[in-house]
Amino acid sequence: GQQVMQIPQYQHVQEGEDFTTYCNSSTTLSNIQWYKQRPGGHPVFLIQLVKSGEVKKQKRLTFQFGEAKKNSSLHITATQTTDVGTYFCAGPINFNKFYFGSGTKLNVKP
């Protein structure tokens, strides 16, 4: 069925290295959202992308929405220990609910 796939499942990086997580859908998405969940915490909304090819930045985080609106990525430049957590993408699968990807768990070694 219609769903959103996210890779990788886990990523371990050294502090200062870059990190990227990818989200892919088999169908065109009207928009896509990204959330971050710190260890022991709850998911917190980061950003929403709506337009084809859209790129948004939040400090060291860069979010992209593919031209076909079927994929998205989150890139973190020069990771810090504060970036540790699980990053989820979420795409609408019908008119009334979002489907969350399986998440990418990021661990940053100091």
Add this chain to the structure above:
Amino acid sequence: ETGVTQTPRHLVMGMTNKKSLKCEQHLGHNAMYWYKQSAKKPLELMFVYSLEERVENNSVPSRFSPECPNSSHLFLHLHTLQPEDSALYLCASSQDTGTGSGNTIYFGEGSWLTVV
């Protein structure tokens, strides 16, 4: 402070117990949700309520019974649970149930449930 408050934060219950999880949102939203988070399925949607009416029930076992008395409160009644039901239960709200631009989901801090 998320605007969505869940109690209790931690709950240990036996398989024959009956307990309830409570959620309250202070954001004036019209939609409320229950999600289950476990190692097997990171964010699994259980129930969706829009203006106190259930609009989605994702094949959840009947041992989980939701209740939404008004648009600000949501309960999850638990009875005769199984050990595999141990998980983090997250309540969430959004302006409405639509998935259009601008409708973001606000999560509570979750209730950690352990079934023994």
